[in-house]
Amino acid sequence: MATNELKNQIRKLRFENGEMTQQQLADKVGVTRQTILAIEAGKYAPSLPLAFRIARAFAVPLESIFQYELQTDSDNKQ
Amino acid sequence: MNKTQKGAMAVMVISILLLVFSMTIPLAWLYKVPVLRILPLVFLVLSYIAMGLSIIFFRKKQSPGEVDFDERDRIIKRKAILASYITLWILVFLGCTIPFMITDQCGIMPVSLLPIVLFIMFIIVMLVYSLTILMQYGRGE
Numbered sequence: 001m002a003t004n005e006l007k008n009q010i011r012k013l014r015f016e017n018g019e020m021t022q023q024q025l026a027d028k029v030g031v032t033r034q035t036i037l038a039i040e041a042g043k044y045a046p047s048l049p050l051a052f053r054i055a056r057a058f059a060v061p062l063e064s065i066f067q068y069e070l071q072t073d074s075d076n077k078q
Numbered sequence: 079m080n081k082t083q084k085g086a087m088a089v090m091v092i093s094i095l096l097l098v099f100s101m102t103i104p105l106a107w108l109y110k111v112p113v114l115r116i117l118p119l120v121f122l123v124l125s126y127i128a129m130g131l132s133i134i135f136f137r138k139k140q141s142p143g144e145v146d147f148d149e150r151d152r153i154i155k156r157k158a159i160l161a162s163y164i165t166l167w168i169l170v171f172l173g174c175t176i177p178f179m180i181t182d183q184c185g186i187m188p189v190s191l192l193p194i195v196l197f198i199m200f201i202i203v204m205l206v207y208s209l210t211i212l213m214q215y216g217r218g219e
Binding site: 023026027030031032033034035038043044046047050 | 080081082083141143144145147148149150151215217
């Protein structure tokens with residue numbers, strides 16, 4: 001069975017941007033800290049507007065933050 | 079903890095106290111022991127205290143610029159409403175069938191039990207609502 005996986009570089013980008021805290025990023029993009037935490041852990045897929053707001057907060061294109069990977073069973077076995 | 083979590087936590091504590099309160103009322107009626115007669119009042123007072131404390135608990139923010147709720151909170155709340163709605167239907171079904179099974183077709187039940195049963199139903203629905211919210215945050219959904 002194929003599974004969707006949305007990987008992100010938020011944690012890395014936060015540290016590259018002056019060790020920004022999760023709370024600071026949350027305030028910047030207008031969400032709660034728990035949402036940033038869930039997105040970073042890959043447990044919550046943000047909406048498109050929120051993904052764009054996060055990209056804008058780091059001044060980078062969307063693709064450099066979020067990567068979508070489609071994994072199949074054969075990929076998992078390897 | 080964000081506002082939705084705090085709200086759910088407050089609702090959970092108040093619901094548990096009110097549930098115990100409503101369950102101790104029949105006990106106070108059935109047994110004429112003075113301690114049991116005070117018990118409902120104790121839990122009612124405790125639930126009022128919890129309501130008061132939850133207001134103070136709500137005021138504290140994680141940061142000055144923190145938003146009250148976001149898109150994820152909205153999804154979590156929607157799932158919790160669905161869970162509590164399903165629970166309500168299950169409770170209505172049980173509330174109709176259990177007294178019928180206990181008292182039989184021509185059985186008699188005190189009318190005063192009806193508001194207590196409805197109150198307990200309402201409290202259980204609120205408890206399920208708050209627990210569903212807390213569980214979703216716990217799982218990091």
